[in-house]
Amino acid sequence: MQITLTTLKLSKKSDNELVKATKLPVRRSDTTKRDRSSAPAKKDMPSIDEAQLNQTKAAPAETVPTRQRNHRFDGKLYGAEDSETTITKNPSADRSQTRTNDSRNNDSKSSERSPQHKPTLTTRSNTNEPQYRQAPRRGGKVRDGYEPNESTHGRAAFAASKPVTSDPEFPRLSKRMAELGLCSRREADEWIVNGWVKVDGQIIETLGTRIKPDAEIIISSYAQEQQAETVTIILHKPVGYVSGQAEDGYQPAVVLIHPDNQWPDDPELHGYHPKQFQRGFLHGLAPAGRLDIDSTGMLVFTQDGRVARHLIGEDSSVEKEYLVRVEGNLTDANMKLLNFGLTLDDVKLKPAKVSWQNEDQLRFVLREGKKRQIRRMCEMVGLHVVGLKRIRIGSVNLGKLPVGQWRYLRHEEKF
Secondary structure (H helix, E strand, O other): OOOOOOOOOOOOOOHHHHHHHHOOOOOOOOOOOOOOOOOOOOOOOOOOOHHHHHHHHHOOOOEEEOOOOOOOOOOOOOOOOOOOOEEEOOHHHHHHHHHHHHHHHHHHHHHHOOOOOOOOOOOOOOOOOOHHHOOOOOOOOHHHOOOOOOOOOHHHHHHHOOOOOOOOOOOEHHHHHHHOOOOOHHHHHHHHHHOOEEEOOEEOOOOOOEOOOOOOEEEOHHHHHHHHOOOEEEEEEOOOOEOOOOEOOEOEHHHHOOHHHEOOOOHHHOOOOOOOOOHHHHOOOEEOOOOOOOOEEEEEEEOOHHHHHHHHOOOOOOOEEEEEEEEOOOOHHHHHHHHOOOEEOOEEOOOOEEEEEEOOEEEEEEOOOOOOHHHHHHHHOOOEEEEEEEEEEOOEEOOOOOOOOEEEOOOOOOO
């Protein structure tokens, strides 16, 4: 087998040779060469005599057609009346003439008014003037004719015609707001001080103001936004913690509300918008109810005054369910007394629902919450309480919440 090798020699033309071969030469249409030895001659401009210049200065201002003004609210040209209007190039003379016409219009209008009608605000000089040139109707400077002590327009005049009610028989504003379920009294006082409450169109900023029972109360959106940011927390309180302030060396249950103690299965942590714990949630967080040191179960903390009033208010009728482990014998007659008929602190208790849960455990459903009420009721019928656990408040159950952990109250949950 024979292999033949061939060597090829390639030569490449330079770039300059390619450009010269492809680019056509530029040729001038005029073959005559220009003389570049001297500068080209300048064209002579026509001169203006001093006499012509003086005559131009003394000439009257020419008139030009007006231009459309975008801020004109009626669509007409500025300064136009009925016919085509022109403006002069001398603005100072035009302004003085306009002021003179405006003052004449004011004099004619004031003379036509009856002497009995004396408005508290200065009238508009010309109704055809743009909005920004007119005197203010409400608010503004005293030099513009505004008198803050006398209201003649809008809601301010409506509110001024209704003085603040001071009849001692009428309820206070904060109490009335709490009765209507708008907020708690503490929140109402805060909203009033911030100027977020209107009564019959008038802003009330004085605490203790009394109003009519049928008065219209309007809450500002700022107050509603603040109220929407409040939180309510459900804690499974263990034994050994007090509900409120620390006492006798026992810690308050609020110290357990910490990110480390939040229930990992809290639904609020696994939604589209997980609610992260913030230190601001502890501000104003108060227990809505009590639970003894020796008791365990459901304890509610809230920043919302409406929730607190609903659970522990004077007229609250929310059910609270307990499981009570007891020792002793309970007769049928004493069982009836536990349901209704006992008296504590010389006050007859409201009817309760008491039944056996199992052999050594009772189930209590109460609509009131006196101090150590269940333990004292059991002692009156010869029973000794060994353990007590609250498992429900209203329609919210404790569920699978572990002892010592907490979760948020969900939006769909209502007590």
